[in-house]
Amino acid sequence: xxVSRRLFVTAAAALVASSGTSVALASAASASSGEPWYxxxxxxxxxxxxxxxxxxxxxxxxxxxxxxxxxRTAFLHFGVNTFTGLEWGTGDEDPDVFQPVGLDTDQxxxxxxxxxxxxxxxxxxxxxxxxxxxxxxTKHSVASSSWQGGQGDVLRSFADSMRRxxxxxxxxxxxxxxNQYLHGVYANGSARSEHTIPTPVPGDDRPDGPTFTLPATxxxxxxxxxxxxxxxxxxxxxxxxxxxxxxxxxxxxxxTYDWDSWYTLIxxxxxxxxVAVSGPDVRWVGNEGGLARENEWSVxxxxxxxxxxxxxxxxxxxxxxxxxxxxxxxxxxADHLQxxxxxxxxSIRDGWFYHADQQPKSVQQLTDIYFGSVGRNAVLLxxxxxxxxxxxxxxxxxxxxxxxxxxxxxLPEDLARGAHITRSTGTITADLGTPREVNRIRLAEDxxxxxxxxxxxxxxxxxxAWRQVTSAGxxxxxxxxxxxxxxxxxxxxxxxxxxxxxxxLSVFTLHRSHPEIF
Ligand code: FUL
Numbered sequence: 001x002x003v004s005r006r007l008f009v010t011a012a013a014a015l016v017a018s019s020g021t022s023v024a025l026a027s028a029a030s031a032s033s034g035e036p037w038y039x040x041x042x043x044x045x046x047x048x049x050x051x052x053x054x055x056x057x058x059x060x061x062x063x064x065x066x067x068x069x070x071x072r073t074a075f076l077h078f079g080v081n082t083f084t085g086l087e088w089g090t091g092d093e094d095p096d097v098f099q100p101v102g103l104d105t106d107q108x109x110x111x112x113x114x115x116x117x118x119x120x121x122x123x124x125x126x127x128x129x130x131x132x133x134x135x136x137x138t139k140h141s142v143a144s145s146s147w148q149g150g151q152g153d154v155l156r157s158f159a160d161s162m163r164r165x166x167x168x169x170x171x172x173x174x175x176x177x178x179n180q181y182l183h184g185v186y187a188n189g190s191a192r193s194e195h196t197i198p199t200p201v202p203g204d205d206r207p208d209g210p211t212f213t214l215p216a217t218x219x220x221x222x223x224x225x226x227x228x229x230x231x232x233x234x235x236x237x238x239x240x241x242x243x244x245x246x247x248x249x250x251x252x253x254x255x256t257y258d259w260d261s262w263y264t265l266i267x268x269x270x271x272x273x274x275v276a277v278s279g280p281d282v283r284w285v286g287n288e289g290g291l292a293r294e295n296e297w298s299v300x301x302x303x304x305x306x307x308x309x310x311x312x313x314x315x316x317x318x319x320x321x322x323x324x325x326x327x328x329x330x331x332x333x334a335d336h337l338q339x340x341x342x343x344x345x346x347s348i349r350d351g352w353f354y355h356a357d358q359q360p361k362s363v364q365q366l367t368d369i370y371f372g373s374v375g376r377n378a379v380l381l382x383x384x385x386x387x388x389x390x391x392x393x394x395x396x397x398x399x400x401x402x403x404x405x406x407x408x409x410x411l412p413e414d415l416a417r418g419a420h421i422t423r424s425t426g427t428i429t430a431d432l433g434t435p436r437e438v439n440r441i442r443l444a445e446d447x448x449x450x451x452x453x454x455x456x457x458x459x460x461x462x463x464x465a466w467r468q469v470t471s472a473g474x475x476x477x478x479x480x481x482x483x484x485x486x487x488x489x490x491x492x493x494x495x496x497x498x499x500x501x502x503x504x505l506s507v508f509t510l511h512r513s514h515p516e517i518f
Contacts (some may be wrong), residue, residue, distance in 0.1 A: 038064070039338040042301065044331055051327040051337070056500035060339045064281055067239070067340055068447065068477045070118040070168070071374045075345065076108060076384035077123050078154065078242045080130045081353040082388050088247045089128025091178025095144035098130070100390025105157040109165035111392050112384070115400030116407065121157045121170030121239055121381070127247025129179025132158075133234075136201045137225045140179040159234045170239035170284045171230055173223070175257050175278065176247045180219055187255040190218040197224045197265065206232075212265055220258030224265055231269040240266050242278040260308035267500060276343055280310045283340040285378055286317040290346025290369040292378035295473035297322025298341040298451050301330035310340070318342050323454070323473075341477070344373035347383035348396055354385040360396045366403040366412065377451075377476030408462040411440055411480070416492070426496035428508045437486040437512045441470075443479040443494060444507035451476045453505075454498040460489035475503075486512060 038061050040054045060068070081089050083097040112120050125131045132154035134143035142152045159169045163294040180186040197212040199221060200206075209232055216224055231237055242262075259278070266275055276282035283300070285292050300322040301313035312318075313334035320326040327337070346369055361369075366382075373380040384400065387393050392400075415438060420431040441458055445451060453475040459466040470485050472479065494508050 024047040028482065039302075039336045041336050042331070042334050046331070048324065048328050051331070052324055052500055055299045055322065055327060055337050056450060056452060058337050058339050060298070060341070060447055063230055063272055063274055064339055064341060065447060066272070067282065068379060070379055071478065072115070073119040073121065073170070073239075073343075073379055073381050074112050074115075074117045075121050075123075075172070075347075075352075075381055076158070076386060077126070077347075077352040077354075077383055078386045078390075079123055079132065079353070080128055081126065081127050082386065084104075085355060087351055087353055089126065089130065090248060091128050091140070091177065091180075091182050093128060093130060093140075095130065095140060095142070096146055098142060098145040099147050100386070100388065101147070101155070102389030103152075103154065103157065104148070105154070106164070107397075108158070108384075108386060108392055108470050109161040109167055111397040111400050112167060113165045113484065114404065116404040117167065117382070117400075119168035119170055119238055120158075120162050121172050121241050123153065123172040123174075124155055125173050125177070125226070127174045127178055127245065127249075129174075129177040129181075131226065133229070135226055135229055137222055137229075138179065139460065155230065155234055160351045161254070163235065167205065168238035169235070171237055172241040172243065173230065174245075174247070175223065175242055175255075176245060176249055177219070177222075179247055180222060181249050181253065185222055186219045186249065186454060187253040188218055192217055192220070192258065195221040197221065198228045199222070199364070208231060208263065212268070214258070214261035214264060215331060216258040216261050217255065219255050220261060223258070223262060227262060227265055229271070231266065231273075237270045237273050239274045239276060239282075240270065240279070241276050244278050244284075250512035254291045256306055257309070258307055263308065278309065280338075280340075282379075283312070284316060284342045284433075285342040285373075287343040288345055288347075288442075290344045290380060290382065291372040292342050292344050292376035293319065293321065294340050294376065295320065296377040297321060297326075297474060298339055298377065298447070298476055299337055300340050300383075301327060301334035302338045302340060303333050303335050310338070320395045342378040343381050344369075344378040345381040347382065347385070348399065349383075349385065352383055354393070356387075356389045360399040362429050363399065363402045363406050366399070367406050370403070370407055371410075371480055371482060374478055375480030375482075377478055409514045411442060411509075411511050414509045414511065416508060423505075425502050426499060426505075427493060428505055429491065429493045430508065430510065431491050432510075433490065435488045435490045436510070437488045438492065438510045439483040439486040440511035440513055441481040441483070442507055442511070443475050443481070443505070445475050446504040446506040447477045449504040450501075452499045452501050452503040453496050454500065456494060458494045459495060460487060461493070462489055462490035466493060471497075475505075478507075
């Protein structure tokens, strides 16, 4: 490999293009000029008011704003488990079990697009370590299967199909790797040392590209090599998903992951990609039911762990992640307040992988999940597992379409469109010209100005006075309120009752769902 023409990126230099940049700039900016940024340091001496003031200054990055706007994203769990019936593989599967003879990733893309999804994340590597593209760094891959004569490449097919159908591309790359554990690489106790990435292999015919010198263990370097392959050979990647589970690897066999080096590589090779959920851009909502909290904050207290890993300062399942009490409760361990928005993952079936005896969730369940995630300031990540033919099952395809149609009927035409709108700080009033029945209300803050609303009320003007119809807590990037029964009024008002600083409201739409079709 002709490294001389490559761009060399060292750990220090790469920080300039990595999450480290933001950290460095955040500290500098907030300390010197008082300007907002996506991550602001906190101290145990900060008063409760100071914590809230700091939280009000935190802002999302451009990539977080773009990610939040996706609203509906999909997971595709697919791999050797699809053929063995397991949820967590063993790492010593015969690669020849992988035989998706009817693979049609265009069918996946069409079904997801028709379901309203904007991005799909493929399990390029699950905990078993089997990878869905022909990697130079493992034999546990599609290249060792007789499927397509060892020439198959699911990742390429997936990425091409998604882009062709207008979906963004995400990759799930499991940090836990049972195959590498069995080969004595994962958790082998090797010290962190400088590695040059990509590691040359015999007959390497890759064109020149950037070369990195980064600290890593043996296994950390293996991950870097695979990340390098995925991020340089398959076109632009929009989300890299690192999960936190250990699979079947014994809990005492611990590999301390080289997060800082992995993030540096990703930021340099895929600067627009969000890194979730063991990553700095997106956090796990804390359950696998697809449900956000009633009041979901995108500014949360965090603490930095070994090798730059971003972690929760409060427990991931705390009932309040970012309200005033949470900011104070986290104070002993929090080192920063960060824009770390919630991603709510759930599977359309009971398992993450396909099992013939499971059925997709009902339209009603999916609709509840939609209101519980997108309707509560989170992005929905719905898993739809391809079957052992390599197709999304017909029942799931139908269900995805029905789900999209139902959401469309839940939130039809905005009745406030064309209404006479008046605004003052924290209040938007819509005069519809004539009384209209409403039972769904959609709200948003312009998150470029942070998340500020703590409580608000919805009121109608009835009998000469404003009367409360409903009230709630946070708004954030997306809040959808469901009224149990339709309310008819000509004048509707959103009034913010508590906020961290004057909010910028960007959406106030009124809808009457079409119950007759449900
Ligand atoms: C978990 C994994 O252990 C599951 O198999 C699945 O991939 C889920 C999305 O994340 O941590």
